[in-house]
Amino acid sequence: MMSTKENLSKETKRTEAPPPGEAEQAAEAASPAERPETEQATKETTARAEVPLTPQQIEELKGKAAKADEHWDRLLRATADLENFKKRAARERQEATRFANVSLLEKLIPALDNFDMALAAANNTEGNSLESLKTGITMVYNQLKAALAEAGLEEIDASGRPFDPNLHEAVSQQETADVPEGQVLRQLRKGYKLRDRLIRPASVVVAKKPAV
Known part of the structure; x- marks a missing residue:
């Protein structure tokens, strides 16, 4: 025979353990306020997505899609035009260099x-x-x-002018009392400038005081 304590323990277990399926039924019977907020948000999103578009809205979407396609085509054409321009400019620069x-x-x-x-x-x-x-x-x-x-080529006339190291190249010095010291006595070879840029200095002989 079982003791009184064992009988009480079995009765308690039968009372505490819910029948199969009772937990699921209890969850289904719970009020909407007790369910997770994410479930409610999902239902609202689904409800909004299932709302049919009006003909006017459909036409507006079609118009926007057509404009997007048009802008895309324009972008592609502009990109192609830019590439063609770059290639043409490169060819023109090459031709200009070859036939300058x-x-x-x-x-x-x-x-x-x-x-x-x-x-x-x-x-x-x-x-x-x-x-x-x-x-x-x-x-x-x-x-x-x-x-x-x-x-644009300019001659450098050095004869009879003061020696200028920026324009003249002194090949030698010659003693003389006829012209001041440091003056170009004779030009051996002409110098040239391309506008303001020196191309070749004039080769000159520079006057020098005679030795005493």
Whole structure:
């Protein structure tokens, strides 16, 4: 026979353990206020998503989609135009570099023609060929000077001027009492500038006081 304590313990267990399915039924019977807030928010979101769009709203969405497609097409075209412009500009820069001296060469070609004529005259035994050669060379020289001057080339005239180390190159010094010391006594080779930039200094002989 079981003791009184054992009977009481069994009765207590039967009382505390709920029947199968009772917990689930209790949860379902709970009020909405007792359920998690996330469940309520999910239902509200689903309800809003299930609201059908009006024809006007559908048309508005279609219009916005069409505008977005149009803007995208414009962006693609603008990008393509920019790339084409870059390529064209690169080609033009390359062409400009390759043919930068075309204008100058066009002005020098007539000088070459006159050289040809002067040489032909020098080979001609009839008449005064020396005078013809001199005339031809003078013509070529003047044409070359004019073409180079038009391109911005300037001669540096150093004769009789004070020595300037920025423009002149002293090849030697010569004692003399005829000109002041430090003055260019004689120019051996012309100097040239391209506008304000020195291309070649003039080679000169500089005057020096005679030794006492």
